[in-house]
Amino acid sequence: MGSNEDAGCWIIAVIAPEHLDAVRERLRSIDLADITVSHALGFDRDGGQAISYRGIGATMPKARVRLEVGCSRERVESVVAAIRTTTARNTGGATQDSGAIVTVLPVDHRSAALAAHKRPPTGTFRPVTPT
Numbered sequence: 709m710g711s712n713e714d715a716g717c718w719i720i721a722v723i724a725p726e727h728l729d730a731v732r733e734r735l736r737s738i739d740l741a742d743i744t745v746s747h748a749l750g751f752d753r754d755g756g757q758a759i760s761y762r763g764i765g766a767t768m769p770k771a772r773v774r775l776e777v778g779c780s781r782e783r784v785e786s787v788v789a790a791i792r793t794t795t796a797r798n799t800g801g802a803t804q805d806s807g808a809i810v811t812v813l814p815v816d817h818r819s820a821a822l823a824a825h826k827r828p829p830t831g832t833f834r835p836v837t838p839t
Contacts, residue, residue, distance in 0.1 A: 717784050719791075721775045722748060722809040727795045728773050734794045735777070738786055744776040784812055 723731060728745065735743060749769035757768045779787055788810050795808040 716778060716780050716815050718813045718815050719775075719777045719779065719784065719787055720811045720813070721777075721791050722750065722772050723775065723791070723795050724807070725771055725773050727808070728775075731775065731791055731794045734790045735787065738783075738790055740777065740779060740783070740787060742778070746774045746776075748772040748774040778815070781814075788812065 721731075732743065732745075735741065748771075750772045757770055759766055759768050775791070777787060791808060791810055
């Protein structure tokens with residue numbers, strides 16, 4: 709991996725859908741507007757949502773939202789804190805964890821750019837021509 713100037717972090721958070729607007733606004737307030745949002749399904753400590761379909765019991769995964777954010781290493785703590793504090797629940801004056809999952813992955817910008825869209829260095833790629 710390169711020096712700290714070359715490195716950043718990729719933050720992946722899985723949150724409840726009802727927190728999406730608040731988290732997006734909170735990230736905007738700290739000048740971080742570029743996020744990727746996708747739908748996800750998952751099971752939590754409760755094991756999912758119990759349903760009955762035609763008399764047969766089943767457990768369905770709960771709907772979740774997956775956020776992906778790229779940022780510099782200097783901003784990681786503030787971004788993670790913004791997500792955690794925004795998704796925390798206030799119950800009777802006590803703050804309770806909402807079950808949001810936040811993962812931070814280190815990224816080397818040079819390898820990320822190469823993997824994303826740049827061609828491999830000369831001499832390492834030889835196209836196959838039909839004979």
